[in-house]
Amino acid sequence: MRPTVRPTFWCLPVFALFFVVLAGCPVNTPPPAGETNTLSPGFGSSFATGEVQGINADGTCPGFFPATATRTITLTQAIAGMRIRASSETVNTDVVVMVRFGNTTFCGNVGDDSEVFRGNWSAGVYEIFVGTEDQNDRADFDLLITEP
Numbered sequence: 001m002r003p004t005v006r007p008t009f010w011c012l013p014v015f016a017l018f019f020v021v022l023a024g025c026p027v028n029t030p031p032p033a034g035e036t037n038t039l040s041p042g043f044g045s046s047f048a049t050g051e052v053q054g055i056n057a058d059g060t061c062p063g064f065f066p067a068t069a070t071r072t073i074t075l076t077q078a079i080a081g082m083r084i085r086a087s088s089e090t091v092n093t094d095v096v097v098m099v100r101f102g103n104t105t106f107c108g109n110v111g112d113d114s115e116v117f118r119g120n121w122s123a124g125v126y127e128i129f130v131g132t133e134d135q136n137d138r139a140d141f142d143l144l145i146t147e148p
Contacts, residue, residue, distance in 0.1 A: 036072040039145070041079050046145040052095070054132030054139075061107035063096035065131035071143060075123045081148045084108075085115035086130045090139040093132055097143075100127040 037046050048071055054064030086097040086108065097108035099116050101124060108114035110133045130141050 036074060037145075038074045038076060039079075040076045042147070044147060046073075048143045049141065050130070050143070051138060051140050052130045052132065054135055054137050057135070058098060058105070058129075058131075060105045061096060061098040061131075062110050063098075063131040063133050064135045064137075065096075065098060065129040069100075069127035070130045071128045073126045073128065073145065075121055075126065077123050079121045079147065081117075081119050082121050083115055083117040083144075083146050083148065084128060085113060085144045085146075086141050087113045087144075088139045088141045090141075093134070093137045093139040095139050095141055096131050096133060098129040098131065100129070101125070 039046065050070065052066060052070060055066060057064055084097055084099055086095050088095040089112070094110050094112060095114050096110045097114045097116055099106040101122070106116045106118065108116045114130075128143070128145075130143060132139050
């Protein structure tokens with residue numbers, strides 16, 4: 001005589017509970033492009049993605065940039081070191097990052113990866129622009145801001 005196999009449904013409530021708990025977990029999503037991040041020493045890293053079209057030549061940095069900042073960061077205190085890096089895997093399109101702080105502009109190199117790395121960053125508001133090497137080119141990009 002074969003044993004009778006009866007379906008057990010006790011696992012369904014367990015799986016349902018798992019998904020309810022998972023759905024209620026907070027997720028650290030970055031603000032959309034053009035938004036502001038407020039950072040303090042010890043922030044670790046901040047990440048964003050987006051698409052850019054290089055339109056205007058800045059004259060200070062090589063490349064073409066959108067009219068408004070891709071991201072704005074506010075440093076609540078001075079930071080001893082920070083790296084702002086834009087990268088793109090868009091074929092045949094290189095990116096460049098530009099950072100403005102008051103009347104000062106910092107330029108990244110042009111390429112698949114472009115970064116501005118400095119030792120001391122003063123407290124204040126920094127505008128970050130991700131642009132392209134050639135006018136009207138479009139590129140998907142990743143923007144990573146880190147402390148060393």
